[in-house]
Amino acid sequence: MKSLLVTGGAGFIGSCFVRRLLVSSPEKHNVINLDALTYAGNLENLKLAENNQRYIFIKGDICDRSLLEKIFSKYEIDGVINFAAESHVDRSIENPEEFIRTNIMGTQALLDAAKKYWKLNSSDKYCAQYRDGVKFIQVSTDEVYGELGPSGLFSESTPLSPNSPYSASKASADLLALAYHNTFGLPINVTRCSNNYGPYQFPEKLIPLMINNCLNDKPLPVYGNGLQVRDWLHVEDHCEAILAVLEKGNNGEIYNIGGNCERTNIEVVKAILKILKKPESLISYVKDRPGHDKRYAINNAKIKNNLGWAPKHTFETGIDETIDWYLKNEEWLNRVVNGKYTDYYERMYGEKNE
Numbered sequence: 645m646k647s648l649l650v651t652g653g654a655g656f657i658g659s660c661f662v663r664r665l666l667v668s669s670p671e672k673h674n675v676i677n678l679d680a681l682t683y684a685g686n687l688e689n690l691k692l693a694e695n696n697q698r699y700i701f702i703k704g705d706i707c708d709r710s711l712l713e714k715i716f717s718k719y720e721i722d723g724v725i726n727f728a729a730e731s732h733v734d735r736s737i738e739n740p741e742e743f744i745r746t747n748i749m750g751t752q753a754l755l756d757a758a759k760k761y762w763k764l765n766s767s768d769k770y771c772a773q774y775r776d777g778v779k780f781i782q783v784s785t786d787e788v789y790g791e792l793g794p795s796g797l798f799s800e801s802t803p804l805s806p807n808s809p810y811s812a813s814k815a816s817a818d819l820l821a822l823a824y825h826n827t828f829g830l831p832i833n834v835t836r837c838s839n840n841y842g843p844y845q846f847p848e849k850l851i852p853l854m855i856n857n858c859l860n861d862k863p864l865p866v867y868g869n870g871l872q873v874r875d876w877l878h879v880e881d882h883c884e885a886i887l888a889v890l891e892k893g894n895n896g897e898i899y900n901i902g903g904n905c906e907r908t909n910i911e912v913v914k915a916i917l918k919i920l921k922k923p924e925s926l927i928s929y930v931k932d933r934p935g936h937d938k939r940y941a942i943n944n945a946k947i948k949n950n951l952g953w954a955p956k957h958t959f960e961t962g963i964d965e966t967i968d969w970y971l972k973n974e975e976w977l978n979r980v981v982n983g984k985y986t987d988y989y990e991r992m993y994g995e996k997n998e
């Protein structure tokens with residue numbers, strides 16, 4: 645049994661990973677979920693986990709070094725999967741500061757805690773020997789590579805060229821994680837995934853925002869000409885890929901994760917309209933995002949060939965199922981939109997937290 649520290653486990657992808665660990669492979673892991681519950685953290689994503697004996701939730705900040713020290717020693721952490729981040733490009737354009745703090749400084753605090761608690765000889769500052777079986781996974785994004793022209797794919801050796809404050813902060817964190825491997829021998833992997841979609845995604849991102857607006861017959865704001873391309877992957881496929889890296893990844897390696905599923909934004913928006921039987925007149929072309937990356941697309945050969953991972957969802961079935969989920973979970977969506985989801989922590993954990 646391993647004790648995994650999942651950071652940002654109340655967010656979209658982190659909560660999917662926690663549910664996967666507890667529900668589908670319960671025999672293998674204890675899960676300690678450390679999440680600051682920013683606007684993006686929603687414990688209603690984790691109702692399934694609440695009463696699980698192998699699950700602990702801690703409300704806290706990954707930048708809080710003394711809290712990290714307590715968590716590592718109390719729970720004898722063997723693995724860190726760092727999902728915690730500010731994750732929305734538009735917010736990073738409005739206010740980059742929190743992105744630097746959480747995404748870069750928070751990652752460094754976690755790396756320091758792991759290095760301290762996992763090394764075998766605590767009195768040797770430069771000791772590069774760590775406990776067997778420990779692993780730090782830095783969950784990153786294809787956006788660190790910048791934008792592609794009309795052809796070509798991002799491979800793991802594509803030079804970093806981030807364009808937004810969000811992607812620049814993620815690229816910095818990746819470099820820190822790799823530096824802790826190269827300098828201190830820390831067993832790390834960096835994963836770089838393309839755009840995710842699926843249940844429980846905060847409706848500020850393209851797909852849930854468009855679904856929510858469709859359901860309310862509100863205009864669908866398409867940035868610029870809508871011809872920007874993203875490579876979509878179902879969130880469950882992303883989580884399976886991270887598990888494969890956790891179990892089989894070679895220390896120090898980067899793994900790109902993507903579903904070979906390129907779509908223009910306008911294609912995605914029209915697909916949602918069609919499934920929900922809403923008119924295309926809802927589409928509203930609006931001012932483009934500054935520094936908008938035109939195209940992302942992942943070459944996933946390395947993770948497929950070396951770790952045997954492959955996506956299970958196609959975009960067509962995945963988007964159908966996702967829309968179905970939002971229809972069946974309108975209450976979840978409404979509570980996010982009206983802000984009531986933030987009450988949940990106090991109701992469930994107000995007295996119980998550390």
Ligand code: NAD
Nearest residue numbers: 652654655656657680681682684685705706728729731840
């Ligand atoms: P999200 O915004 O839904 O969730 C982020 C979570 O981190 C939230 O629960 C939030 O409360 C928590 N958090 C934020 N700051 C924190 C802090 N200082 N300390 C502790 N917790 C904090 O994000 P997501 O879409 O689930 O993305 C998760 C990770 O995956 C991010 O690192 C992101 O860069 C990466 N990623 C996302 C996508 C995507 O399409 N969403 C694609 C590739 C990679």
Ligand code: TYD
Nearest residue numbers: 733839848849850851853865866867872909
């Ligand atoms: P987003 O979901 O914010 O992810 P990212 O910027 O990290 O790729 O946006 C996906 C694409 O959709 C991106 O090209 C911007 C575009 N977009 C819109 O056209 N309208 C919107 O309202 C949003 C949120 C995004």
